[in-house]
Structures are given as structure tokens and as C-alpha cells.
Amino acid sequence: MSKLLVIEDDADTLAVIQVLLSHGGHEVVPATDGRSGLRLLHEHKPDVLILDIGLPVMDGWQVLERVRDISDLPILILTGRGQEREKVRGLRAGADDYLVKPFSRAELTARVEALLRRAGAASWAEDVYDDGVVRVEPATRTVFVEDQDVHLTPTEFRLLNTLVRHAGNVLSSSQLLSLVWDDPTGLSPERVKFAILRLRRRIGGDLANSPIEAVRGVGYRYRPPAQRQDGREAVSSRRH
Structure with missing residues (x-):
């Protein structure tokens, strides 16, 4: 079972994500602000991080920077900010994918599954x-x-x-x-x-x-x- 950390301050959105991904066979660890999200990151060591940008206490950009300093964890930014400059900023800062709200359930599931495939054992040639x-x-x-x-x-x-x-x-x-x-x-x-x-x-x-x-x-x-x-x-x- 894959473990997914979701840092999202909107209760309704967080509930939808939890239900959707739990039904997909994943364990979902929820957090509602950046600081508690980082604590849970160290505690649970998830397989994928789903990260909102507009977070209280510590915003998503700060969380992204902290995570990239300590981990190779695949990160999906999930946000209502759909401007191109925001996407560019996220990718430049090290996010692996960027999904804009509102999103379809099928698309969120597909994006997470793609990140999990890439995070798992890849079929590379073994030659050095x-x-x-x-x-x-x-x-x-x-x-x-x-x-x-x-x-x-x-x-x-x-x-x-x-x-x-x-x-x-x-x-x-x-x-x-x-x-x-x-x-x-x-x-x-x-x-x-x-x-x-x-x-x-x-x-x-x-x-x-x-x-x-x-x-x-x-x-x-x-x-x-x-x-x-x-x-x-x-x-x-x-x-x-």
C-alpha cells in the first residue's frame, strides 16, 4: 500500500482527496498547514506528497523548498493558481507535477499513479x-x-x-x-x-x-x- 501525504487547508477538498485516494488502495496522511505537514513528512516518510500552495502558518512554496532540501519525494502541487508563471515557479522549484483546481477525480488519480510508478523501481538497463x-x-x-x-x-x-x-x-x-x-x-x-x-x-x-x-x-x-x-x-x- 502506498502512503500519500496531503497538505491541504480546505476541509472539503481534503475530504474528497482522502476518500478518492483511499478507495484507490492508498493510505492517506492528511495535514492542514505547512508546519504540521513537515512534521508528518518526517514521521511517515510518504511515497508522494500532494501539496497545496495557499497554506496557513507556512505556505506551500516554503514547504516545497524545505522538502527539496531533505528529500527526493515526488511532489504534486494541487492549487487554484493556474497562471503560467505559478506553474513555471513550481516546476523550477522542484515539483514533479502541477494540477490546477478544480480537478477531475480521474485526472488526480492518474497523476498520482504516474508519480508512484516513477518513484518505484524503474526498469533501467543495469549496465554502468x-x-x-x-x-x-x-x-x-x-x-x-x-x-x-x-x-x-x-x-x-x-x-x-x-x-x-x-x-x-x-x-x-x-x-x-x-x-x-x-x-x-x-x-x-x-x-x-x-x-x-x-x-x-x-x-x-x-x-x-x-x-x-x-x-x-x-x-x-x-x-x-x-x-x-x-x-x-x-x-x-x-x-x-
């Missing part, structure tokens, strides 16, 4: 990827950059693992949404953009030297050191 700079070990879900252990969230790990398994090839945002987020609709490309930005920061290097390259109008690709070196040599030879 190592190009001399970046090393990805799927069995232990660890990543090393120049022999330094790098902490990634589950989504960031899946994204990097997908990119290195297709090293040198360009993957579109739609392909990445399907492979990493289990979202075949391709309706949230901004999710990919901000996850790529966070991943670049995690593995180091400035934009010009990042192994993760944006191909304008197409998508993204991981370029191993040998390919990046070949590219620099090609540019150098053209200049001379």
Missing part, C-alpha cells in the same frame, strides 16, 4: 555508464562526476540516465516526457526545460561546457567527452 567524466550506476542509482558523488532527485536521475543511454542522439521534449515522466501526451514541455536546467547545475560546468546540449527547435542530447573534444577540434580547424 562511464565516459571517464560522468559515471551512472543504475543498480544503486548513484552518479559520479569526475569521481565526486552527485546527489540527484529521482526525476533528475531518470533524465540523466535516459540522456546518457542515448548519448550523441537528440531526444525531443515529447520523447523525454514519455521516457522520463511517463507522459506520452507531450503537453508539458516546460517541465523538461526546467529539469534540464536543474540537472546541468547538479553535474556542474557552465552552459558552454555542459555535456547536456540544447539543440534549438529539436530537443536535447548528452555529448560524451570524446564528442565534445571532436567538436572543439573541428571548430578550431575551421578557424585556421
Whole structure:
């Protein structure tokens, strides 16, 4: 049975979510403000967090920041704030998904189930990827950059693992949404953009030297050191 922490201050909405997800076979842990929600997070260690933004005591943005400091927990923001800038802010801050109220019961259930699938054991290839700079070990879900252990969230790990398994090839945002987020609709490309930005920061290097390259109008690709070196040599030879 999966355990879901729901931090929602509206009693009616919280009751609906509890009934809906409990009937789906999940254990629901309710909280009505951000501070008590964080206490329950430490106590219960849930599988998914469903988080409202307009919370008393400590708002959802503060909760999201605190959770991301200590946990890789998949987070679904559930809020009445549907403006694009709010969605962008949530994804940039590390949320895995964003659902606007009012929502359908079927959609909420589908979003939660997708997060649970991604949070569980994924069917990655077990071969270790190592190009001399970046090393990805799927069995232990660890990543090393120049022999330094790098902490990634589950989504960031899946994204990097997908990119290195297709090293040198360009993957579109739609392909990445399907492979990493289990979202075949391709309706949230901004999710990919901000996850790529966070991943670049995690593995180091400035934009010009990042192994993760944006191909304008197409998508993204991981370029191993040998390919990046070949590219620099090609540019150098053209200049001379």
C-alpha cells in the first residue's frame, strides 16, 4: 500500500482527496498547514506528497523548498493558481507535477499513479555508464562526476540516465516526457526545460561546457567527452 501525504487547508477538498485516494488502495496522511505537514513528512516518510500552495502558518512554496532540501519525494502541487508563471515557479522549484483546481477525480488519480510508478523501481538497463567524466550506476542509482558523488532527485536521475543511454542522439521534449515522466501526451514541455536546467547545475560546468546540449527547435542530447573534444577540434580547424 502506498502512503500519500496531503497538505491541504480546505476541509472539503481534503475530504474528497482522502476518500478518492483511499478507495484507490492508498493510505492517506492528511495535514492542514505547512508546519504540521513537515512534521508528518518526517514521521511517515510518504511515497508522494500532494501539496497545496495557499497554506496557513507556512505556505506551500516554503514547504516545497524545505522538502527539496531533505528529500527526493515526488511532489504534486494541487492549487487554484493556474497562471503560467505559478506553474513555471513550481516546476523550477522542484515539483514533479502541477494540477490546477478544480480537478477531475480521474485526472488526480492518474497523476498520482504516474508519480508512484516513477518513484518505484524503474526498469533501467543495469549496465554502468562511464565516459571517464560522468559515471551512472543504475543498480544503486548513484552518479559520479569526475569521481565526486552527485546527489540527484529521482526525476533528475531518470533524465540523466535516459540522456546518457542515448548519448550523441537528440531526444525531443515529447520523447523525454514519455521516457522520463511517463507522459506520452507531450503537453508539458516546460517541465523538461526546467529539469534540464536543474540537472546541468547538479553535474556542474557552465552552459558552454555542459555535456547536456540544447539543440534549438529539436530537443536535447548528452555529448560524451570524446564528442565534445571532436567538436572543439573541428571548430578550431575551421578557424585556421
